[in-house]
């Protein structure tokens with residue numbers, strides 16, 4: 001599913017190292033780089049597989065399921081166009097524990113956020129960039 | 141362990157400018173002041189300085205903001221004749237210091253002037269660099285999520301650690317409160333008035349669990365040190381403070397804050413492990429710790445990473461503040477740290493370690509001090525140094 005674009009998103013410059021990730025949302029399936037030889041998932045981009053040094057790397061769709069492993073409630077207005085408070089959380093993908101992605105947990109009340117929460121990917125559509133976000137799995 | 145050549149290198153001079161929150165002095169001139177004081181403190185003249193480093197690499201002629209003094213500008217101002225110089229990245233903000241130690245050990249230079257100069261409270265006449273329309277590098281992964289500040293990144297780690305081990309904000313408060321008490325004994329500190337527990341608990345939250353008092357104090361100021369051969373140091377005015385071990389390791393992914401296999405560990409766990417490999421000394425031998433306090437949780441993680449307490453036990457270790465007080469078993473940030481003295485990017489911590497090891501810290505002097513540790517940085521960027529007055 002697609003989320004409406006929120007204000008204050010500073011977007012990445014797309015290049016050969018990150019494009020596959022940020023355009024994942026066009027297909028609705030999150031893509032992460034994976035080693036074709038040993039199966040290690042790699043994020044962010046690396047030039048070789050850090051485990052077996054294979055160069056056979058390609059983006060591959062992941063389940064999009066993960067778990068909140070850490071979060072903060074941000075109260076300081078760093079960006080005038082972004083209302084506070086808001087959550088910044090870290091999600092570990094179920095595929096591999098060191099593949100960790102940020103999210104603001106859109107649609108999830110701050111009081112309901114907790115470590116261990118099961119979440120699923122969704123995407124915020126900014127035209128050429130789809131910002132991956134996560135929502136509670138039951139609500140997705 | 142004599143093969144580790146940092147043990148042949150010493151700090152022979154230190155200098156610090158005024159540290160301020162106003163705009164009375166152009167930041168570059170603070171750097172010049174700190175450098176002149178350090179050279180004089182070492183009993184040297186500018187013509188004796190044959191090496192220079194700073195952190196970070198700075199553009200010529202900026203003179204303010206994050207890069208207040210480039211090597212070329214200090215070179216021009218002091219009329220230096222350098223056999224060797226270097227700036228740039230390394231083990232956190234100690235990158236330049238580590239380069240200087242290695243250069244002296246290798247014989248590239250005899251006396252290296254090293255500095256960090258900040259003018260973060262000085263208005264940038266250009267209004268600062270324009271925000272690019274699209275981001276590259278590390279920020280391109282964090283800024284899309286309204287997380288432009290390191291306090292948010294540190295807080296994410298803190299939440300994992302607190303949840304796993306039951307560490308509380310009440311325990312955390314011991315760091316800013318104790319450091320503020322130390323700052324009361326440091327005439328150079330920006331904030332010297334005591335901070336009460338209630339003030340701390342009622343303070344404006346920035347990014348939970350970090351409130352205003354858990355965030356360091358942006359300032360204008362400069363710190364400089366002279367790094368020399370230990371054999372030369374023996375004929376210089378002050379008791380030399382020798383490097384015992386350098387910790388500059390990076391054993392896991394450092395390009396992001398959360399791709400490590402052992403998350404929520406940070407690079408400080410590698411830097412500390414690397415440092416301990418280079419010395420026979422143990423945590424119980426350390427008499428004072430000067431640990432990065434850009435945000436309170438970084439200091440707590442440094443205490444665990446360095447092995448002063450076990451993983452998960454830092455809450456109990458610091459609780460109430462007695463253990464980390466100047467008369468406690470491990471005094472921490474005796475100058476008030478960046479939370480109260482001001483954000484001098486770890487050069488304030490190094491300066492304080494040297495002053496303490498010389499026995500020149502006055503009202504805040506740690507008794508019978510022989511060995512100190514300084515740790516800087518967090519996330520994927522950090523380093524550690526062990527220093528001693530036992531030569």
Ligand SMILES: [Zn+2]
Nearest residue numbers: 035038049052
């Ligand atoms: Zn592989």
